[in-house]
Amino acid sequence: MSVVQSIRSAAAAAIKALYEQTIPAKDIAINTTKPEFEGEYTVLVFPFTKFSRLKPEETADQLGKYLVAHNPDLVTGYNVIKGFLNLQIAEQYWAQYLQQHFNNRNIGKKPSNGKKVMVEYSSPNTNKPLHLGHLRNNFLGYSIAEILKANGYEVIKANLVNDRGIHICKSMLAWQLFAHGDTPESTGIKGDHLVGDYYVKFETILKEQTEPIIARALENDFKDFQGTDLERIEKLVTLFHKPEIKADEEKLAKLNDEIKELSRKQTEIMQQAQIMLQQWEAGNHEVRHLWSTMNSWVYKGFDETYKRLGIDFDKMYYESETYLLGKDLVEEGLAKGVLFKKPDNSIWIDLTADGLDEKLLLRGNGTSVYMTQDLGTARLKYDDYQMEQSIYVVADEQNYHFKVLQLILKKLQEPCADGIFHLSYGMVELPHGRMKSREGTVVDADDLIDETIGAAAEQTANSGKLKDMAEDDLQQLYKMLGIGAMKFFLLRVDPKKRMVFDPKESIDLHGFTSVFVQYAHARIKSILREVAPDADKLEGYCHKGSLLPLEKELILLNEQYESVLEEALKEMSPSVIANYVFQLAQQFNSFYAEKVEGKYTYSVQDAETPEKQKLRTQIVMLTARTIAKSMKLLGIDVPERM
Known part of the structure; x- marks a missing residue:
């Protein structure tokens, strides 16, 4: 207790x-x-x-x-x-707590509560490599899973790969048109990067084909449009030319976006991609073979990145295997009268009575939309595990989507509906602004990994403290510091907030960083190597004398770990852990560094009495263990030396 x-x-x-x-x-x-x-x-x-x-x-x-x-x-x-x-x-309370916990390897870990939770995170698209936005998602999902485990839950870490759809066909079509048979092996380019290059190539061609269509439309030449698209573009262009719209920047920008998206649909290359999507859903052998080949390149690239990041999963789901389940659910809903069909054969649900709008669930040509496969995946996940809660780690741009998903599942009376929880997080930007996949301005995760590891290596080398460390051990340390810097920086901010990631700031030894915390842990380990404590001899020791202020404060802060763990779960926020462990490292540094008349007040090595040395050895052992436990919840390792 x-x-x-x-x-x-x-x-x-x-x-x-x-x-x-x-x-x-x-x-x-x-x-x-x-x-x-x-x-x-x-x-x-x-x-x-x-x-x-x-x-x-x-x-x-x-x-x-x-x-x-x-x-x-x-x-x-x-x-x-x-x-x-x-x-x-009572001071004796703190001394007893210290005696009982200083060498407890399972400190803070709760017994099983018999409840099962799935955490779905990462969810990459197979048309591009992992980027900075994926990093926050991966780190957040992994950490929440670890926090749940520590609080007594059985956790399934899941990854739903977006391996089908129009965006995948874009990369496939561009490769087919422009690659001349290039492969990762023939080019020396990592598979996910190679496929991502052709996604950018597609968008470049699309932009070139879209611009003249927009220009013609704005001059009231609508020959590129037909059917409902023609009716829509005529209305949009009429609005666009109204003086009151021209004077309203927000409305004008929204109109521009609508006109642009409608014009993109009319381009030759986009229509080719749509045909390829229909061929894929029809099981066309040639299209399916190309899809399988290019996805295999991407999966190999993803696996390399996940391994570097220390990210893993218990279960993999693929949209290509779940979207048909979603179609089945849609047909069931139609038969029950929960859904309805429009004249073009598209299937919808009317949520206006719930304060929302009508939602498309299946296109008139029979192809599915994101919601279709999410419905199918939700049912499949529940059928597989019957978990009490299914947590989706997805950016706040999809808040409305998940609100609608849960509402549809409730109307379809699916048992998984009540357990759906959207762990929404803010987008990540770089100091120079937002990233855009279509324009190829995203920052690849692999590049950021290399940059932060390089910065850690440079900083560590400049300190000159590890000249005797073997090269392999040095490289492992650099990776630990670099990856830890990225994780801590992206997790230290409340998930609900948008943030700016600055690689240079993330590696600052004196800032609010993992490096600061890791250095405190390494310093404690250095003290313990010098004192060479025998844990068995300390097991029965309980300090009987008074405690100095920072001795008590450091024990007290360690004791709060269990409460912090509970708060992190309640808030669904690893930032609670990050802030706590940073405060603990700060408190240890104050404890370690305080001097009176040139003499260290809380020295472990040169303690005033053998009893004080035992007490302080217990305190720093507990602190090292709590730091390591806390950082592990963030997916970060701590070094023995720095």
């Missing part, structure tokens, strides 16, 4: 005894005491005044006296600030 849980239980017992009221211990609000006040933990007393019928200060005083009198091993003193009861925790 953590100290907060102990305080809650004691406070609930006190309220029962003092006011004859039973309240759940979990409902008692407790925070760490603010630095300007004496004490370690603060109880919020205001809710109890309705039982006590006293002023908050009087209620706090009664509660404080009771806790001290009846829980001397836990609470030794208190003070009252308005409606806040600040408690001083």
